[in-house]
Amino acid sequence: MTTLEALDVKPQSRLDAVLDLQRAAFLRDGAPGLDERRDDLKRLIAAMKENADAIAIAISADFGSRSKHETIVADVWPVVAGARNTLKRLPGWMKPKGVGVGIELLPARGRILYQPLGVVGIISPWNYPFQLAIAPLVAALAAGNRVMLKPSELTPRTSEFLAGFLAKLFPEEKVATVLGGADVGAAFSALPFDHLFYTGSTEIGRRVMRAAADNLTPVTLELGGKSPCIIGADADLAAACRSIAFGKLLNAGQTCIAPDYALVPKPMLDDFVAGLEAAIRALYPTLARNPDYTSIINARHYARISRLVDEARERGERVVQINSASEQLAPEARKFAPTLVIEPPADLTVMREEIFGPVLPILSYDTLDDAIAFVNARPRPLALYYFGVGTAARDRVLALTTSGGAAVNETLLHVAAENLPFGGVGASGMGAYHGDAGFRTFSHAKSVFLQNRFNAASLLHPPYGRAADFM
Numbered sequence: 001m002t003t004l005e006a007l008d009v010k011p012q013s014r015l016d017a018v019l020d021l022q023r024a025a026f027l028r029d030g031a032p033g034l035d036e037r038r039d040d041l042k043r044l045i046a047a048m049k050e051n052a053d054a055i056a057i058a059i060s061a062d063f064g065s066r067s068k069h070e071t072i073v074a075d076v077w078p079v080v081a082g083a084r085n086t087l088k089r090l091p092g093w094m095k096p097k098g099v100g101v102g103i104e105l106l107p108a109r110g111r112i113l114y115q116p117l118g119v120v121g122i123i124s125p126w127n128y129p130f131q132l133a134i135a136p137l138v139a140a141l142a143a144g145n146r147v148m149l150k151p152s153e154l155t156p157r158t159s160e161f162l163a164g165f166l167a168k169l170f171p172e173e174k175v176a177t178v179l180g181g182a183d184v185g186a187a188f189s190a191l192p193f194d195h196l197f198y199t200g201s202t203e204i205g206r207r208v209m210r211a212a213a214d215n216l217t218p219v220t221l222e223l224g225g226k227s228p229c230i231i232g233a234d235a236d237l238a239a240a241c242r243s244i245a246f247g248k249l250l251n252a253g254q255t256c257i258a259p260d261y262a263l264v265p266k267p268m269l270d271d272f273v274a275g276l277e278a279a280i281r282a283l284y285p286t287l288a289r290n291p292d293y294t295s296i297i298n299a300r301h302y303a304r305i306s307r308l309v310d311e312a313r314e315r316g317e318r319v320v321q322i323n324s325a326s327e328q329l330a331p332e333a334r335k336f337a338p339t340l341v342i343e344p345p346a347d348l349t350v351m352r353e354e355i356f357g358p359v360l361p362i363l364s365y366d367t368l369d370d371a372i373a374f375v376n377a378r379p380r381p382l383a384l385y386y387f388g389v390g391t392a393a394r395d396r397v398l399a400l401t402t403s404g405g406a407a408v409n410e411t412l413l414h415v416a417a418e419n420l421p422f423g424g425v426g427a428s429g430m431g432a433y434h435g436d437a438g439f440r441t442f443s444h445a446k447s448v449f450l451q452n453r454f455n456a457a458s459l460l461h462p463p464y465g466r467a468a469d470f471m
């Protein structure tokens with residue numbers, strides 16, 4: 001076996017060499033059977049449980065501060081739960097499916113075989129650096145593929161950890177990790193993979209898709225965007241505020257499906273702002289030394305979020321920052337106080353760009369259809385949250401808006417329901433994973449026509465005298 005360490009190679013040649021190694025192994029060994037895939041998943045699950053503390057330490061070091069609890073709940077547990085679900089359901093997913101061929105083609109039969117695609121690439125971001133690297137890996141391995149992973153350079157300790165963790169579990173010809181920044185990402189996305197799975201910003205997603213197009217490599221793009229919360233007139237306001245505060249401030253808002261802005265019926269605006277403030281104070285009574293409140297990933301993102309709020313202030317907008325008056329937040333610690341921007345105009349940056357931080361614009365609306373029109377006038381979001389008791393308004397919102405996913409009377413948790421396909425639509429992405437959607441994303445559904453020995457197809461052959469009998 002070629003060992004890459006032995007080949008003193010430059011990044012591009014290393015990428016090519018790993019791809020060649022994995023492709024040769026795939027062609028040599030073919031699709032792994034159920035037992036091998038289940039064994040891989042079992043070892044991965046055991047290693048995740050054993051290494052939960054190490055994962056939490058690496059991620060906290062990368063962020064500056066992130067609690068172990070948040071890492072277990074939001075980064076590790078979802079992958080362990082997803083891998084366990086995959087283990088249980090994989091035999092059913094892998095089973096060839098018989099399909100009818102239509103009465104004219106009887107007695108032939110149809111069958112769909114689920115085959116691995118071959119060698120797939122996964123590019124992952126920094127915000128949930130463990131989950132967003134390993135959850136697609138689970139789906140890709142379950143479908144029998146070989147995987148090259150390129151984690152984010154913004155979480156170097158976690159990326160180093162991932163490289164070592166995966167190298168202990170899998171030979172490089174099955175799973176290989178490639179470290180590096182945007183240049184390596186660009187070279188990586190230009191490799192002729194059998195599939196490329198990218199999680200990250202919409203802007204880079206465009207570049208990844210362009211690079212993949214040259215190889216006709218199919219892509220799954222898990223992108224970002226501005227996910228709205230619509231508060232219905234009959235919503236339980238206290239419960240809505242609790243859920244939105246949680247969804248917005250988990251990981252300090254650095255979550256692809258975090259509520260990005262809220263739309264509230266005009267008469268409820270003040271109560272909503274007061275309710276949200278109370279809910280935030282209950283979840284995070286302090287900030288500076290509160291281990292539950294995660295830091296912003298780096299100084300560049302901290303400055304970006306600060307600019308969003310500064311611009312709103314400079315324009316004279318109403319800004320509510322939720323922090324006890326006695327607390328000083330040192331910029332070096334990058335804990336950004338939860339901030340509400342009330343009724344911002346549409347041209348403010350906070351209403352034009354994905355916020356990806358603990359800032360929530362709140363806008364009021366007159367009628368539910370106005371709120372729906374507001375959402376529909378913008379790029380299709382990754383998630384949409386609706387809060388309300390009655391089903392008619394709920395169903396109207398769900399029917400008339402298009403978003404990757406949606407949750408009713410809750411934020412975020414649709415991503416944790418493993419059997420709900422997770423993915424975006426339009427500018428928030430294409431394709432999906434989790435549960436059987438992940439298995440299918442990384443499989444080729446091969447259609448096979450099985451002719452019967454009492455072959456009736458000769459009726460289709462010339463001479464064509466009896467063709468009219470078919471209609």
Ligand code: NAD
Pocket residue numbers: 123124125126127128132150151152153180181182183184185186187189199200201202204205207208221222223224225255256257354356382424429
């Ligand atoms: P990013 O796009 O900056 O980087 C993501 C990955 O792409 C990194 O590994 C990076 O090295 C790589 N990369 C950078 N330049 C590249 C290039 N030219 N070609 C190929 N790869 C390149 O994203 P980010 O800042 O790490 O993540 C934040 C964004 O990701 C937000 O927009 C967020 O909404 C989105 N996101 C989406 C999901 C989802 O599941 N849909 C999940 C998390 C984050």
